[in-house]
Amino acid sequence: MVKIDYRTRKMMMALIEKPTISYDYLQRNYSMNRTQIEYTIDKINQFLSAQKLPLSVNKESVIRLPEKSKEYLLESFLHERMFKYYEMSSKERGKYIFLTLFYYEKDYLSVNHFLDALKIGKTTFMSDLRKLQAELQGYDISISYSRKEGYHLAGDELMIRYALFRMILEDVTSKDDDFIYRYFIHNERIQLADEQDTYLSLLLEKHAIELVENRLIELNYILIFLYPRMGLNEFDLKPFSNDHELVKMKEYRFAEEVLENAGVMNSIEKNYLCGWVLGMALGNEKEWLQGNLVIIDLVERIVERFELLSGIRFKDKHSVIKQLYSHFRPTYFRMLFRLPIINPMQDKIFEKYNDLYQIVKETLRPISDSFDSKLPDEEVAFLTMHFALLIRNSEEYMVQQKVGVVVCPNGIGSSAIIYNELKEIFPSFILLGPIETSELHSFDQSYDIIFTTKPNFQLYPLKKPIFVVNPIMSYEERTQLFLDVKFETSTSIKPNTVTIDGLMQVIQQYSTVTSESALRHHLEKFVQETCSPTASIMSQKEKKSKEPAMLLDMMRPELIQLNKKARTWEEAFYLAANPLIERKIITRNYIDSIIQQTRSEGAYMVIFDQVALPHTVPEAGAKKLGMGLTTLESEVYVLGTIPVKYIFTLSALDSKQHLNAMTQFITLIESKDFFRELEKHECPETVYQWFAEILRTAVV
Secondary structure (H helix, E strand, O other), X not given: OOOEOHHHHHHHHHHHHOOEEEHHHHHHHHOOOHHHHHHHHHHHHHHOHHHOOOOEEOOOOEEEOOHHHXXXXXXXXXXXXXXXXEOOOHHHHHHHHHHHHHHOOOOOEOHHHHHHHHOOOHHHHHHHHHHHHHHHHHHOOEEEEEOOOEEEEEOOHHHHHHHHHHHHHHHHHHOOOOHHHHHXXXXXXXXXXXXXXXXXXXHHHHOOOOOOHHHHHHHHHHHHHHHHHOOOOOOOOHHHHOHHHHOOOHHHHHHHHHHHHOOOOOHHHHHHHHHHHHHHOOOOXXXXXXXXXXXXXXXXXXXXXXXHHHOOOOOOHHHHHHHHHHHHHHHHHHHHHOOOOOOOOHHHXXXXXXXXXXXXXXXXXXXXXXXXXXXXXXXXXXXXXXXXXXXXXOOOOOOOOOEEEEEOOOOHHHHHHHHHHHHHHOOOOEEEEEEOHHHHOOOOOOOOEEEEOOOOHHHHHHOOOXXXXXXXXXXXXXHHXXXXXXXXXXXXXXXXXXXXXXXXXXXXXXXXXXXXXXXXXXXXXXXXXXXXXXXXXOOHHHHHHHOOOOHHHHOOHHHEEEEEOOOOHHHHHHHHHHHHHHOOOEOHHHHHHHHHHHHHHOOOOEEEOEEEOOOOOHHHOEOOOEEEEEEEEEEEEEOOOEEEEEEEEEEOOOOOOOHHHHHHHHHHHOOOOHHHHXXXXXXXXXXXXXXXHHHHHOOX
């Protein structure tokens, strides 16, 4: 009987997603060498032997999966045939052992129990156990054994739960792979799982609680594995001490009904589950006025501080606050109850939106005071995605040709990013959604293509071309997607199909390359900027106008004024704006608008003690990018109460081009003793050179 191992299973899933696939693709994306690929092909063909439709490999090393074989593989995954032939990897066995110890808290677990379930020998089991023990040490959890009690987990109950739930989140969210949990449920014959998914969906709808698709999957597994432990071990739940506030929430009523239906009456467990749901569920924009006033106040402060630090003025701030509330609410409860969070796109967000990320991180710094610890970088990255959505260009493209539907189970932030990525790659496509997998089966609009961020076997019976995409794609991923869609749909879209591998081969043929990795990196950057399949052909002047601005390009010596006298804050603002007006960077109306807004909205431009950053919407009279600095001989008081001595007047033309400069600006004014040192300078030229030195030594 053929055994299906981890590598074979992953290659089967890859072939279901892409029935025509190259050796090169598998080597790059699955870390397989040629020998491993050929061995895995042989195992898959053994599995398919009953169908007499094996994989074919042509002389270009391209593998093709016949349609009938694809249907057979798909059916094997959907109807659990795969479990019969599956052989776990060492890593998967470690997870299985942890699940067993967690789930069978009341049972006596001996070596034989594990050997029977894992189908391995004692030596292999003890090796897997040692590896698991090493992983759990980071959570202060140990695996204990005694003749009286057998094997069991020892440690703080909340940390034991945290460790398992983080593992589930990593697999479901980051790796899109819940196979080991389905395998455990099947192998251990856990009956509850058959009906719980539908039950939870109906109950969430009843209580008007919104969970995105992946959060529902995670909640389902968490409850399945948690039920047998509930009420067995005591734990301290300090954040839930304010019970009278919790019981008013619909999430508490949901938790109460779920647990009482399962026969769990423990009030602490109800509070604990309520906390989990609060950390998973989106806040409803329509209910935000009845929401937690503390959270609403924090969101208002976040938006206000972001505007100050970014130099962006939202035209409809009320709408922005409502939208951000939906996303910050679960962040607040995750921080409050110290729940795990996984952001698989964190590194890509940091790379693609680095300037915005740094501004959001600085925006959130004072907010951390509301908690006992700073916001994790994963949370900052999530909120950066949401700010990217709020300030994105809402330009619509002309509609022609193919219709694609975007399926994303990960929430609004990543949905918005993948939607924008796809609009850039396929500007002539109509894109519908984003929607969740469950909605697609009742979707009443016609479409030609499905784009999804997660491989999902439920999509393949729809008989539509399916493309699995990352929310943030590299140049090569964008190009490969473009070519795959073109091949599948036979559309007339015309990419520039320059590939990095092709360029590398040509360069290596005629020269000596001292660093292949460095050359590849710079080629990727060059090709993405100049040869992207979606790049518009623009003049050098147009291209330059779209490049991120540097602070020293915006703040030139002639825009710096030192030790100026002003009697009122209005006079000080006009005085500070004068160099920009004279050089036609802004109009007089621009500063008039700032003063009128200050009188009606308050001193929104005061970003730090004695520091003002006057700015407004570009339409008020911003003509060029620029920033001026004026220091005053003595303080003026904005609206009679707020002291200002340093005025940085900003002119921005859009919501993106100046963000890099603003990141540098924050670095500048937060450098040690900045304002005390600034007071020592008497010449704009020396101030400018001093700024350059600070930025040169800082990591921005």
